[in-house]
Amino acid sequence: MNENLLRVKKNSPEKGFDKVPNHIIQGLSDLTDISYRVFMFLHSQGKEYHPSYVNIAKRLHKSTSAIARAVKELKNKGYLEISPVSKSHFWILKEQP
Numbered sequence: 546m547n548e549n550l551l552r553v554k555k556n557s558p559e560k561g562f563d564k565v566p567n568h569i570i571q572g573l574s575d576l577t578d579i580s581y582r583v584f585m586f587l588h589s590q591g592k593e594y595h596p597s598y599v600n601i602a603k604r605l606h607k608s609t610s611a612i613a614r615a616v617k618e619l620k621n622k623g624y625l626e627i628s629p630v631s632k633s634h635f636w637i638l639k640e641q642p
Contacts, residue, residue, distance in 0.1 A: 576618065579607060583615040584624055587638055 565588060573581050582605055598609045598616075605612070619625035626637045 573624070575622065576624070577615070579605075579611050580615040580618040580622075582607075583612060584619055584638065 565585070569588075573584060576584065583601065586601065586605060598612045601607075602609045602612045616625065620627065624639050626639060628637065
């Protein structure tokens with residue numbers, strides 16, 4: 546399995562839109578623009594989403610290296626937790642670091 550695959554756990558079952566509380570949006574002000582976009586993109590996906598960096602890059606019209614830097618920033622600032630699961634990883638978004 547590709548190590549770049551992600552699984553994102555979230556609690557919004559609605560499709561077509563995503564409700565993001567104001568405290569989350571305001572709390573993300575310390576992120577770069579691309580990291581903010583990656584966070585919001587992942588937050589808007591289904592309960593478990595399995596994109597690759599390539600797929601995220603295509604959806605956001607950015608390079609895969611930009612997505613990798615954004616994911617690294619999200620991890621370093623505590624907005625993204627990674628737990629190993631078999632050969633892939635389970636990625637959990639956090640509302641607050």
